[in-house]
Amino acid sequence: MQDDWQNAGFGLYIHWPFCSAKCPYCDFNSYVADHIDEDRWVRAYIREIERIASQTSDRILKSVFFGGGTPSLMSENAVGAILEAVGKNWRFTNDIEITLEANPTSVEASRFEGYRAAGVNRVSLGIQALNDPDLKRLGRLHSVAEGLAALEIAKKTFERTSFDLIYSRQDQTLADWETELRVALDLAGDHLSMYQLTIEPNTAFGDRYKAGKLKGLPSEDAEADMYFRTQELCADRGLCSYEVSNFAQKGAESRHNLIYWRYGDYAGIGPGAHGRLTLGGHRFATETELSPMGWLTKVEKNGSGEVARSSLSKQEQGTEFLLMGLRLAEGVSLDRYSHLTGSAISPSVIENLSELGMVRLENGILQVSEKGRPLINAILRDLLADQ
Amino acid sequence: MSTDLSHIRNFSIVAHIDHGKSTLADRLIQETGTVQDRDMKAQLLDSMDIERERGITIKANTVRIDYTANNGQDYVLNLIDTPGHVDFAYEVSRSMRAVEGSLLVVDSTQGVEAQTLANVYQAIDADHELVPILNKIDLPASDLDRVAEQIEDVIGIDASGAIPVSAKTGQGIRETLEAIVEHLPAPTGDADAPLKAMLVDSWYDAYLGVIVLVRIIDGKLKKGDKIKFLSNGTVHPVDRIGVFRPEMAVIDELGPGEIGFLTASIKQVRDTRVGDTITHDKKEVEALPGFKPAQPVVFCGLFPVDNAEFEDLRDAIEKLALNDASFSYEMETSAALGFGFRCGFLGLLHLEVIRDRIEREYNIELITTAPSVIYHIYMRDGEMLELHNPADMPDLTLVDHLEEPRIKATILVPDEYLGDVLKLCQDRRGIQEDLTYAGSRAMVVYDLPLNEVVFDFYDRLKSVTKGYASFDYQMIGYREDRLVKMSILVNEEPVDALSTMVHFDRAEQRGRAMVEKLKDLIPRHMFKIPIQAAIGGRVIARETLSAMRKDVTAKCYGGDATRKKKLLEKQKAGKKKMRQFGKVDIPQEAFISALKMDG
Ligand SMILES: Nc1nc2c(ncn2[C@@H]2O[C@H](COP(=O)(O)OP(=O)(O)OP(=O)(O)O)[C@@H](O)[C@H]2O)c(=O)[nH]1
Ligand SMILES: C[S@@+](CC[C@H](N)C(=O)[O-])C[C@H]1O[C@@H](n2cnc3c(N)ncnc32)[C@H](O)[C@@H]1O
Ligand code: SF4
Ligand SMILES: [Mg+2]
Numbered sequence: 001m002q003d004d005w006q007n008a009g010f011g012l013y014i015h016w017p018f019c020s021a022k023c024p025y026c027d028f029n030s031y032v033a034d035h036i037d038e039d040r041w042v043r044a045y046i047r048e049i050e051r052i053a054s055q056t057s058d059r060i061l062k063s064v065f066f067g068g069g070t071p072s073l074m075s076e077n078a079v080g081a082i083l084e085a086v087g088k089n090w091r092f093t094n095d096i097e098i099t100l101e102a103n104p105t106s107v108e109a110s111r112f113e114g115y116r117a118a119g120v121n122r123v124s125l126g127i128q129a130l131n132d133p134d135l136k137r138l139g140r141l142h143s144v145a146e147g148l149a150a151l152e153i154a155k156k157t158f159e160r161t162s163f164d165l166i167y168s169r170q171d172q173t174l175a176d177w178e179t180e181l182r183v184a185l186d187l188a189g190d191h192l193s194m195y196q197l198t199i200e201p202n203t204a205f206g207d208r209y210k211a212g213k214l215k216g217l218p219s220e221d222a223e224a225d226m227y228f229r230t231q232e233l234c235a236d237r238g239l240c241s242y243e244v245s246n247f248a249q250k251g252a253e254s255r256h257n258l259i260y261w262r263y264g265d266y267a268g269i270g271p272g273a274h275g276r277l278t279l280g281g282h283r284f285a286t287e288t289e290l291s292p293m294g295w296l297t298k299v300e301k302n303g304s305g306e307v308a309r310s311s312l313s314k315q316e317q318g319t320e321f322l323l324m325g326l327r328l329a330e331g332v333s334l335d336r337y338s339h340l341t342g343s344a345i346s347p348s349v350i351e352n353l354s355e356l357g358m359v360r361l362e363n364g365i366l367q368v369s370e371k372g373r374p375l376i377n378a379i380l381r382d383l384l385a386d387q
Numbered sequence: 388m389s390t391d392l393s394h395i396r397n398f399s400i401v402a403h404i405d406h407g408k409s410t411l412a413d414r415l416i417q418e419t420g421t422v423q424d425r426d427m428k429a430q431l432l433d434s435m436d437i438e439r440e441r442g443i444t445i446k447a448n449t450v451r452i453d454y455t456a457n458n459g460q461d462y463v464l465n466l467i468d469t470p471g472h473v474d475f476a477y478e479v480s481r482s483m484r485a486v487e488g489s490l491l492v493v494d495s496t497q498g499v500e501a502q503t504l505a506n507v508y509q510a511i512d513a514d515h516e517l518v519p520i521l522n523k524i525d526l527p528a529s530d531l532d533r534v535a536e537q538i539e540d541v542i543g544i545d546a547s548g549a550i551p552v553s554a555k556t557g558q559g560i561r562e563t564l565e566a567i568v569e570h571l572p573a574p575t576g577d578a579d580a581p582l583k584a585m586l587v588d589s590w591y592d593a594y595l596g597v598i599v600l601v602r603i604i605d606g607k608l609k610k611g612d613k614i615k616f617l618s619n620g621t622v623h624p625v626d627r628i629g630v631f632r633p634e635m636a637v638i639d640e641l642g643p644g645e646i647g648f649l650t651a652s653i654k655q656v657r658d659t660r661v662g663d664t665i666t667h668d669k670k671e672v673e674a675l676p677g678f679k680p681a682q683p684v685v686f687c688g689l690f691p692v693d694n695a696e697f698e699d700l701r702d703a704i705e706k707l708a709l710n711d712a713s714f715s716y717e718m719e720t721s722a723a724l725g726f727g728f729r730c731g732f733l734g735l736l737h738l739e740v741i742r743d744r745i746e747r748e749y750n751i752e753l754i755t756t757a758p759s760v761i762y763h764i765y766m767r768d769g770e771m772l773e774l775h776n777p778a779d780m781p782d783l784t785l786v787d788h789l790e791e792p793r794i795k796a797t798i799l800v801p802d803e804y805l806g807d808v809l810k811l812c813q814d815r816r817g818i819q820e821d822l823t824y825a826g827s828r829a830m831v832v833y834d835l836p837l838n839e840v841v842f843d844f845y846d847r848l849k850s851v852t853k854g855y856a857s858f859d860y861q862m863i864g865y866r867e868d869r870l871v872k873m874s875i876l877v878n879e880e881p882v883d884a885l886s887t888m889v890h891f892d893r894a895e896q897r898g899r900a901m902v903e904k905l906k907d908l909i910p911r912h913m914f915k916i917p918i919q920a921a922i923g924g925r926v927i928a929r930e931t932l933s934a935m936r937k938d939v940t941a942k943c944y945g946g947d948a949t950r951k952k953k954l955l956e957k958q959k960a961g962k963k964k965m966r967q968f969g970k971v972d973i974p975q976e977a978f979i980s981a982l983k984m985d986g
Contacts, residue, residue: 013945029946067944195941224936245941260945274946285949320948323955327943352970356913377938378913381958 004317004340005278008264009062009093011256012052012086014045015270016071017292020103023139024204025166025197029272030069031292042078044299046085048269048288051304053089055279056267061090063097063256066120072102076114083119097122097160097255104150104163105142112157122160124193124254125151130180134169139204148187155189160252162191167230168223169197171216177226178233185237190252194230195245196223227374244327244373261328263321269305271295276320282311314341315387323380331360331367345383353379390463393573395644397465397602398518399447399482401510402492403500403857404471407522409433409444410554411492411563412468418560419452419464421632432468432633436747437740444470445740447478447588449600449646451630456568464567465646471502473859474734477681477713480509481661484678485587485602485646488516488571490563495521495551496528498828499537500857501799507542518566519549525556533826541799541825576643581670582606586616586663587646589656591710595627597653601665602646604675609640613668614651618660618677622668623651656709681713683731684792684862685738685841686775688719688756688884689745690727692964692975696751697726703749704728707741714741719776723884723968724754729776735841754966754975756884757982760838763790763865777886780872783923790865791888792837795820797830798848800856805829807851815839816890834863838888842982873898873927875905875981876919880969884978894920898928901981908977911935916971 019030064086066079083098099122100115102108112123127147129135135144142150154161165184167177184192199209199217208214218226231241239247243261246254259266268275268286271294275286287308289295299305312320318341325332338344350366353359358372358379372379400408409430416422416431432448433439447469454462467482469475483489489510493503510517519538521531535546550566552559588600601608608614612625629637630647641647653659662678691700704716715731732738738758745751762774765787774780796817800808802824812819812833821832835844840860848856873894875885885905889897898920905918913935920928943951965972 198941220935220937227937244939244943257944260943260948266945268945272946274949276945276948287949316952319952319955323951324943324948353913358913374937374939375913375935377940377955377958378935380955381962384955384959385962 003278003281004283004336005263005265005276007336008259008262010056010059010264011063011065011259011266012049012061012090013065013067013256013266013268013270013273013275014071014082015067015268015273016069016074017271018073019068019070020073020105021139021141022204024208025138025200027200027203027206028069029290033292038075038078040300041296042081044296044305045082045269047299047303048305049082049085049089052267052269052275052277056265056277057089059090059265060093061086061096062093063099063259065098065256066100068101070103070108071100072108072111072115076111076118079115079120080118087119095255099124099254099256101126102150102154103142104147106146106149109150109153112153116157121158122162122254123154123158125154125161125163127151127163127184128166129169130165130183134172137170138166151187160191161189162193162248162254163188164193164195166195166197168218168226170214172218172226174222174225174229178229181230181233185233185239188237188239190239190249191254192234192239192247193245194247196227224374231370231373240329241373242329244376258328261324263317263324271305276312283317284309285312314343317341318343318387319384322383326366326368326376326380329367331365334361334364334366341387343387346386349382349385353382390642390645392576392644394460394462395465395574396462396488396567396571397467397486397574397644397646398488398490398567398571399467399469399479399486400490400492401469401479401483401506402471402522403494403497403502403506404443406471406492406494406497406500406503407554408471408492409468411490411520411522411552412448412450412466414554414557414560415464415466415564416450416452416633418557418564419454421450421452437743443472444468445472445475446470446590447482448633449587449631450633451646452632454564454568457565458568462568463645464564467646472734472736473502473505474732474736476502476505476509476859477733479506480513481587481678483509483513483515484662485585485600486515487574488518488567490520490567491517492520492522493534493538494523495531495534496523496526498530498534499541499799499825501797501859502857504542504797504799504830505859505861507544516571517544518563518570519544519546520559520563521549521551522554524551524558525553537825537828541828541830574644576603577605578607578643580605581672582608582612582614582665582667583672583675584608584641584665585675586659586661586665588661589653589659591656595650597650597656597659599649599651599653599659599665600646601641601649603641603643605643605672606667607640607642608649614649614665615668615670616659617664617666617672617674619658621658623653625649625651627651656712661712681733682862683713683715683733684760684837685732685734685758686729686761687732687738687758688721688724688727688729688754688776689742690721690724690754690756690884692752692754694725699749700728700745700751700753703745703751704730707744711741713737721756721778721883723882724756724966727754731775735845752964752975754884754978756978757887758841759888760792760841762792762870762888765790774888777872777888778883780886780888788867789870790867791870793863793866794835794837794840794860795863796833796835796840796858796860798833798856798858799828799830800852802827802829804852804855805831808848808856811844811847811851815844816893835860836868836890837862871922873901874921875901876917876921876926877905877909877973878916878969878971879919880971881921882968882973885981887982894922895927898922902928902930904981905977906930906932908980909971909973912971914970 100120104125234247271292272290288305295305360367402408452464469479538546583605584601584603615622627650664674666672716728719729764772767787817833817835869891873889874881902918915934916932918930919926965974
C-alpha cells in the first residue's frame with residue numbers, strides 16, 4: 001500500500017534567516033545580522049541535507065525552495081554549493097522545481113544570473129506594492145522602479161517568475177487597489193501571489209495595532225470586497241485562483257507549495273524550519289532550532305538542528321489535511337480524509353454548509369466554493385467541530 | 388468549670404461593608420493574646436478562599452477571648468464578626484440573637500451608611516446595647532466630629548461614648564475592650580435550670596461532621612449528654628464540646644451565657660435548624676422564639692457548559708447546599724441548555740459566590756441564566772402559582788393577574804448625586820416614600836420592585852454615584868402589576884434561557900436594549916441572524932446580525948500547519964463553550980450580559 005504522502009510528493013525547504021531590514025508586518029523567522037560567516041552556514045546546511053537524506057534516501061525530490069528571510073542575500077556560490085549537495089543526496093524528478101525567494105533590489109537582481117547557473121529555475125519576487133509611499137509604509141528598502149527592473153531581469157533569466165503583492169493596506173480603497181491590480185496583471189507572467197495584509201502579533205505593526213495607533217486599516221467588509229474584486233480581475237486574465245492567495249495559469253502553479261497544500265512530505269532545514277515526514281508508517285512533524293546562532297552551533301556540535309520530532313495523531317493529520325487542502329480550489333478527497341483519520345466528517349455538517357453555498361461535494365471531492373473562500377476558517381471550525 | 392455570668396460579655400461587631408469589622412476583630416484577638424503575633428494575618432477570621440480573595444466577610448465567625456480588665460478581673464469575651472454586605476444581613480440578625488450587645492463600627496472617613504442604619508434597627512429589634520466605634524482614625528480623611536454628629540442626627544443615638552479607633556494601628560483597642568466590659572451587659576441565666584440552648588449556626592466539617600454553634604441560656608452542657616432538638620424531637624449524644632480561639636479548642640462544659648460548639652454525630656446540616664432550641668433528652672423547656680428562616684429571593688439557572696458534567700454539578704450543588712441552608716435548588720431542564728438546576732439565592736453576591744465556588748472548587752464551567760424573582764400568578768380558577776422561572780409561565784388565557792415582590796430600599800447618598808439616584812429609582816419603577824437630609828447627605832427611601840433591583844441595580848447605583856452611595860433593602864410583600872413574559876428569538880427560534888418577566892410599559896425599551904446587546908454579544912456567523920424580542924406572538928424589537936464576510940488566513944505554507952492547527956483547536960475549544968440554538972452559537976456570557984442595562 002502506498003504511504004499517504006505519495007499523493008503529493010516530496011519537497012525540500014531551506015530557510016535562510018537573514019534580511020537587510022525587518023519589515024514591520026513580518027513575523028517570519030528573520031533577523032538582521034551585521035556579519036554572516038557564509039561558509040560556515042553552507043557547511044551546516046550541507047550537514048543537515050545529509051542527515052535528512054539518510055532518512056529519506058529512497059525519495060525522489062520534486063522541488064527545492066529557498067525561503068526566508070531573504071535568500072537573495074546569499075551568494076551565488078552558496079546557493080550552488082547547497083544545490084550540489086542536494087543533487088548528491090537525492091534523485092530528482094525530471095521537472096524538478098527549484099525556487100528562490102528574492103527581494104527586488106538592484107544588488108540582489110545582479111545575482112540572478114548566478115542563481116540560474118547554480119540550478120534555480122524559478123523566482124518569487126517580493127514586489128509587495130506598486131506605489132512608493134506604500135512601499136515605504138511597508139518598510140521596504142526598494143522603490144517601484146527598482147522592483148520593476150528586478151522583475152524585468154528575472155523574467156529574462158528564469159524559466160518561471162512570480163511576484164508577491166500585499167493588499168488591504170492602510171488607507172487603501174477598493175478603487176486604489178483595483179488600479180494597482182490592473183497594472184500588476186499587465187506585469188504578471190503566469191503566476192502571482194497576493195496576500196491581504198495580516199497584522200501579526202509581536203511585529204511592529206502588531207504592537208502599533210494593539211496600542212490603537214495603526215490607523216486606516218480596511219474594514220472586514222472592505223477586505224471582503226477587495227478579495228472578491230481580485231478574484232474577478234484575475235479570472236478575467238486567465239489567472240486561476242488555485243489557492244486562497246495564489247493565482248496561476250493552468251500548469252504554472254507553485255509545485256513546491258502544492259506539496260504543502262496537498263499534504264505531502266517535506267523536509268525543512270535551516271533555523272525554525274518545519275517538516276512533515278512519513279517514516280515507518282508514522283507521519284512526523286519536525287522542527288528545528290529557531291535562533292540562527294543556536295541552530296548553527298547545534299548542527300556543528302550535534303550534527304542536527306532538530307529540536308522536536310513528534311508523531312502526529314490521526315486526528316491531527318486529518319485537521320492538517322483539511323486546513324491545508326481546502327485552501328485549494330481543487331478541494332480534498334473525503335476518502336483520503338477517512339483513510340487518514342479512520343473516521344468521516346459528519347454528513348449533516350457538510351449538508352448545512354452546502355445549503356449555505358459554502359462548499360460543494362461531488363464524487364467524493366469536497367471543495368470550498370468561491371463564496372466560502374474568504375470564510376475558510378469558519379468552515380473549518382464547523383467541519384472539525386466534532387472531530 | 389464554666390465562667391460566672393458577671394464575667395462574660397457577648398457581642399457582635401456590626402458595620403457597613405468594609406468599615407473594618409474584621410480588622411477590628413484581629414486587633415481584639417491580638418491585644419488579648421488569643422493568637423500569637425507570629426500566627427496573625429489580616430482579617431484572620433475570613434478563612435474561606437473566596438472571602439480572602441474578595442476581601443469581604445461572608446460567614447459570621449465566633450471567637451472566645453480572655454481579657455484581664457483594668458479593674459484586675461478576668462473576663463471571657465465572645466465576639467462574633469459579621470458580614471457587611473446586604474445579601475448576608477441574615478447572618479447579622481441571627482448573630483445578634485446570640486449576644487447582648489454590639490460594637491457599631493463606623494468608618495470615620497465615610498460616615499453612616501445604609502447598612503449602618505440597617506444594623507442599628509436590627510440591634511434595637513434584638514434589645515441590644517451599642518458601643519459606637521469610629522474606625523480608621525489613622526487616615527487623613529478621618530473626620531470624627533462630623534461622623535459623631537451623623538450618628539446622633541441620622542441614627543439618633545448618643546455618640547458621646549464613641550471610641551476613636553484605628554483597627555490598623557491598634558490605637559483605641561484597649562479603650563474598646565474596657566468599654567465592652569463596662570458598657571455592655573453581662574448575660575443572664577440559671578445554671579441549675581434544665582438545659583436551654585440556642586442553635587445559632589451549623590456547618591459541615593469533613594472530619595467532624597456537623598458542627599453546631601450554640602449559645603447556652605440556662606443549664607449546663609457536657610460531653611456525653613444526650614441532647615434533643617425541640618423542632619423535630621431528634622436526640623443526639625454529644626461527643627465533643629468546645630470554643631473557638633479561633634481554632635477549635637475542646638473544653639469540658641459550657642454554662643449559661645457562654646457560646647461554643649458541639650458535635651454529636653450529626654450527618655447533615657439539614658438535620659439542624661438554626662434558631663432551634665436545644666435541651667437534654669427527656670427534659671421539657673419552653674422553645675425560644677426562633678429565627679425567621681432566610682428565604683432565597685433571587686433565582687437563576689445553573690447549567691454545565693459541558694453537558695457531560697451534569698452529575699458533577701449535582702454533586703457540587705448538593706455539597707454546597709449542605710453547608711448553606713439559604714441556598715435552594717431544584718433540577719431544571721431547558722430545551723436550549725440541557726439539564727441543570729434552578730437555584731435560589733439571598734442576593735446577587737450570594738449567587739456569584741456560589742457560582743464561583745462551583746467553578747473553582749469543583750472545576751465545572753457554568754452557564755448562568757438571567758436572575759429572576761418569584762412571581763405570584765393568580766389563575767382564573769383561583770389557584771396561586773409561584774413562578775421561579777419565566778420559561779414556565781402558563782398560558783396567559785388561564786391567568787387572572789400577576790403579583791411581584793417589592794422591597795423597601797434605603798439609600799444614603801451625598802446630595803450632589805441625589806438627582807442621579809432619583810432618576811435611577813424612577814427608571815426602575817420605584818415609588819419614593821421618603822427623602823431627608825443629614826448635613827450634605829440625603830437619605831431616600833423607595834418602594835421598588837425586587838426584579839428591577841436583583842440584577843444590576845447595585846452596580847448602576849455605584850457607577851452613577853462614583854461609589855458614594857450605600858444601599859440596603861428589605862422585602863415588603865407582593866403587589867399586582869402589569870407584567871408580561873418577554874421572549875427572545877434568535878434566528879427565528881425562541882431561546883428559553885433568555886426569557887424574562889418585564890413590566891408591560893417597559894417591554895419595548897427592554898426588548899430593544901436586549902436585542903441590541905445580543906447583536907454585540909453573538910459572534911457573526913456565515914449567515915445573517917435576526918434577533919427579536921417578542922411578547923406572545925408579537926415582535927416588539929428586532930435587530931439583524933449581519934453575516935461574517937472574511938475569516939481566512941492569508942498565507943499558509945509548510946511552516947504554518949502546526950500553528951494554524953493549534954489555533955483551530957483553540958477556536959474549537961472556544962466554540963465548545965458556546966451553546967447551539969438551532970444553527971446559532973451563543974457564548975455563555977451572553978445569558979447574563981444581555982440583561983445588563985447601561986442607562
Ligand atoms: N487605614 C485603615 N484601614 C483600615 C482600618 N480598618 C480596616 N481597614 C481597611 O479597610 C478594609 C476593610 O476592612 P475589613 O476589616 O475587611 O472590613 P469589614 O467591615 O470586615 O468588611 P466586610 O466584612 O466585607 O463587611 C481593609 O482594606 C482594611 O485593611 C483602619 O483603622 N485604618
Ligand atoms: C517569506 S515572505 C517574503 C520573503 C522576502 N523576504 C520578501 O520580503 O519579499 C513571503 C511573502 O509573504 C507575504 N507576507 C509576509 N508577511 C505578511 C503579512 N503580515 N501580511 C500579508 N502578507 C505577508 C509577503 O508578500 C511576502 O513576500
Ligand atoms: S518580509 Fe521579507 S524582507 Fe521583510 S523582514 Fe520579512 S522576510 Fe525579511
Ligand atoms: Mg469582615
